[in-house]
Amino acid sequence: MKISVLIADDNSFIREGMRIILNTFEEFEVLATVGDGREAVDYCKEHEVDVALLDVRMPNMNGVEATRLLVEETKTKPLILTTFDDDEYILDAIRYGAKGYLLKNNDPERICDAIKSVYHGHNVLQNVILDKLKSSLGESRIPPAPPINAALFTERELDVMSRIAKGLSNKEISKELFISEGTVANYITSILNKTALEHRTQIAIYYLTGRTR
Structure with a gap:
């Protein structure tokens, strides 16, 4: 069963080039290419x-607003393709439920892997994007006393959250806190359940800003 894909980009060269590339991979079927977010939302509401x-x-309609509507009104999973000029949109796109945030200058295989990962329920955020996110918020925004409801979490959960906000992997967190990677994963699951967030990038944003949306 092929993964059905819609491509939304106002640059016809990019969207048609992406369509040609994806159609060379047997795993994908490009159902349509459109030029703006409104067309993307309308198409996804009418097609699977x-x-x-x-x-x-x-x-x-930009890709961020389209992401919000796609998440609210369809089962389509949004994957943002961006340039570094779009830094200010990263936070909102992730808050609205984007399943991935990827640079356009990636090679085709990397983009295809991201599509497959998102399709299978995973979230994709390049390290370089996470670095940009941290930079835009400022390292000083990682406070010793976070602007969140700390009483909701155990001390160890707060330790894990602070390290997620610094961009550490589960393996790195386990080494710093002297606990197993499985235990780190359990803490993350608990945090997600308490906050109704979906993935670790949203945890980082929540820890840094105190907001889930």
């Missing part, structure tokens, strides 16, 4: 689309 590749800056 597994993953929508969304540019950020588009006329009529």
Whole structure:
């Protein structure tokens, strides 16, 4: 069964090039290419689309607003394709439920792997994007006393959250806290359950800003 994909980008060269590339992989079926977020949302409401590749800056409706509507009104999983010029949109896109945030200059195999990962329920965020996110918030925004409801969490959960916000992997967290990776994963699951968040990037944003949306 092929993964059905929609491509939304106001640059016809990019969207048609992406369509040609994806169609060379037998795992994908590009159902449509559109030029703005509104067209993307309308199409996904009328058709069963597994993953929508969304540019950020588009006329009529940008990729961030399209992400919000796709998550609220369809079963399509949004994957943002971006450039470094779109830094200010990262936070909102993730808060609205984007399943991935990927740079356009990746090679085709990397983008295809990201689509498959998102389709299978995983979240994709390049380290370089996470670094940009941390930079835009400022390292000083990682406070000793976070602006969150600390009483909701155990001391160890707060330790894990602070290290997620610093960009550490589960393996790195386990080494710092002298606990197993499985225990780290259990703490993350507990944090997600308490906050109704979906993945570790949202945990980082919550810890840094005190907001889940």
